[in-house]
Amino acid sequence: MEGKVGRPAIEARDIWLSYDGNRPVLKGVSLRVERGQVFMVLGPSGSGKTTFLKVVKGLLSPQRGSLSVLGADLSRNGSWKRCPGQRIAHIPQNLGLVRSLSVMDNVLTGALGRTATLPSLFKAFPHPYRMRAREFLETMGIGHKAEEKVYRLSGGERQRVAIARALMQEPELILADEFVAQLDPLRTLEIMDIVREIASRGVAFLITSHEPELVAQYGDRAVFLREGQKVHECPAREVSLDMVKELMA
């Protein structure tokens, strides 16, 4: 399941970051994610997984290192530039959905960056965007819930809405932070099948996870972080519970 080779989606070298200037949370993390690759990040809580995702998304600026995302060098001339934001979709751990809006409105927010402000405030999104949002919802198997409020949905359905919203951005890279952690095993497999299908179209994924079986089954490559350091990188299929125990001990 190795991703196709080409210009990398992410190329991070020696990334150092500290929130308070003293204790680094990331200590020289380097990795390369190819386009169309499902790249898994493993590590215990507090190992820097979420922080690294936020660095790639451009929400945090590291103190040292170099980072290239979708061909844009973010660390040029020593100062950090903004990410090509709209081409990077971020699915946070709690999904970041607006619970009191409908499923359709949540998915359409994925097109906010490409919609004029005034019409968007009245939810007057262009017709092609509405068509596309409906297509994504159909693909996710929740087309019939388009007008339902998000707070009425189950965990698995919400996950699908978050993925549909991410796809609405027409991203080349999707960052997902333990986004299947709260799902039952069956729903998790369904969602990960969708992830693989999207990746086969050339979209790269950087996913944090605690589950070695999931990583081995659905990932292309895996990296292990511990206390902000990269301790191991390997093809994802080699990841096992024993390996996790050994590296995380």
Place this chain on the structure above:
Amino acid sequence: MRKLISRLPYILVGLAALLAMGNIGLLDPGRLARGAANTAVFASSLFPPNTGVIAILAGAMAETLQMALVGTVIGFILALPLALVGTRTLFSPWITSPVRLLLGLVRTIPSLLWALVFVVALGLGPAAGSLGIAFYTFGYLGKLYYEAFEGVDREVLEAVKGVGGNRLQLMRFALLPEGANAWVSWGQEASASTCWATSRCSSTRA
């Protein structure tokens, strides 16, 4: 002895309360008896009710409710946008601090004083009372609203920012819908409490 010391604060508070009651006359049996008799006279004078004033009372009550409605609606309309501008998760302190200061100043002045200010501007009448209520409502709803907006989950804000949403879109697609419960329920609360405030400001009708 230790028990007595631990209970000393309660004993002292109890004694102070008794002393205060004595000073204001609540322990004077003669006075209390006269009070009970006066209350009985007052209660008996309520019967039979004077139906001749019902029409006047109904008119005054309708006007009071109209003043409360107008005051609440104007206060709400003023408070909502200003509270959004006072939200620290959306704007820098350079913008939010003056807005919060303004809301704080408006809030410190009671509705009755605002009504007096508007009596000077508009003359006696329900309009002055309504505006007095509107300004007070604006001050306290504004504070409740920006606090509610700041309580909106950061992940939701980051998600809308992350898709390229600007500040107006953040208000429309994150703060207003996620804070809806708070701003609707506080609005209802305001309309209820302004009915009470209106009864005080009704003096501007005179």
